[in-house]
Amino acid sequence: MIKKGDFKKYKIATIGSHSALQILKGAKDEGFQTICVCEKGKTKPYTSYKVADEIIEIDSFQHFFKIEKELMARNAIVIPHGSFVSYLGWERVQQLKCLHYGTKAILEWESNRTKERQWLTSAGLNQPDIFQHPEDIDRAVIVKFHGAKGGLGYFIANNPNEFYERMKDYPHEKDYTIQEYIVGVPVYTHYFYSRLTEELEIMSFDKRYESNADSIGRIAAKDQLDVGIKTSYTITGNIPLVVRESLLPDLFGMGERVVKASQAVCKGGLFGPFCLEMIIDKDLKFYVFEISARIVAGTNLYINGSPYTDLRYGEPMSTGRRVARDIKQAIEAGQMEKVLG
Ligand code: ATP
Secondary structure, three states: OOOOOOHHHOEEEEEOOOOHHHHHHHHHHOOOEEEEEEEOOOOHHHHHOOOOOEEEEEOOHHHHHHHHHHHHHOOEEEOOEHHHHHHHOHHHHOOOOOEEEOOOOHHHHHHOHHHHHHHHHHOOOOOOOEEOOHHHOOOOEEEEEOOOHHHOOOEEEOOHHHHHHHHOOOOOOOOEEEEEOOOOEEEEEEEEEEOOOOEEEEEEEEEEEEEEOOOHHHOOHHHHHHOOOOOOEEEEEEEEEOOOHHHHHHHHHHHHHHHHHHHHHOOOOOOEEEEEEEEEOOOOOEEEEEEEOOEOHHHHHHOOOOHHHHHHHOOOOOHHHHHHHHHHHHHHOOOHHHOEO
16 A cells, blocks of 8 residues: 555656656656666667666567556556557557556547547647548648658648649558648647646747758759659657747647647546647748647757746756656645546
């Protein structure tokens, strides 16, 4: 039996990938013992950076369920991140029996594009238009393949002919979305919502470094045409960003509405870290094209805190550390149910 308030009886665990360094470092900063579940032969970052008090090795993350009992025996609270959700799949995450930070059911709403759109629409967020049929393409569109990792293979088309021409490269691909292409700058807003404080925070922002979308400006338009460059969006890294301060009120409002709307779509609603991925156009209009309902890798830029967390905390506060603090405060307040889902 664990005493209320004794957070040291719990450990923080995650799988060794994505944002695990940040999550485990943040947990240690808050005084937790940490466990990193690694694939065999991939432990080096977690030992070298000294973020893991214990390492459990498995052949493949797909076999996570084999070590679940070990985690439960250690009172480990598992923090999901992008790789965790992608390796296990949102359906298998629902079957976890170990302590899990975050509402599991919300993962279905972020993974299913129809549900995601319904959720964002109910939150009153502006989104790029969707074209159901290629014949309807009447402006620039971006074609996205579902399950594409990090924007790989996405392409731009301006009319039905261009669409069919480009689709010749993907003869077997049936699962895609045709979305209005927004001319503007991508902004990834990293939020945090605590059910303990019932407050929404903006932790930080990033923009992505995508190949070859971010390299095209380095050569003249004529050369781009001559060598037949086709834009693609393979993510290679993240770049830090601060936004124009006058945009902040709207960005806070959008995050708050997404949290409120989540409470209507699934029991427990969205809490913890999440990210709204948007394009901001020349009229400063926001177009949200995706939500990630867990920590995003762009927060790795701010292991030592961001300009925004510095304003609020005055000490290094990464998103990973904010998660650990939420858990610690919940345990100390005897309200652990507010961080589990
Ligand atoms: P996933 O998170 O599902 O792995 P992803 O987040 O990498 O995919 P998207 O975020 O959907 O893929 O898009 C990748 C990139 O494409 C974005 O960073 C942005 O630069 C660009 N992009 C996406 N949608 C639009 C749009 N509607 N208009 C203009 N650019 C877009």
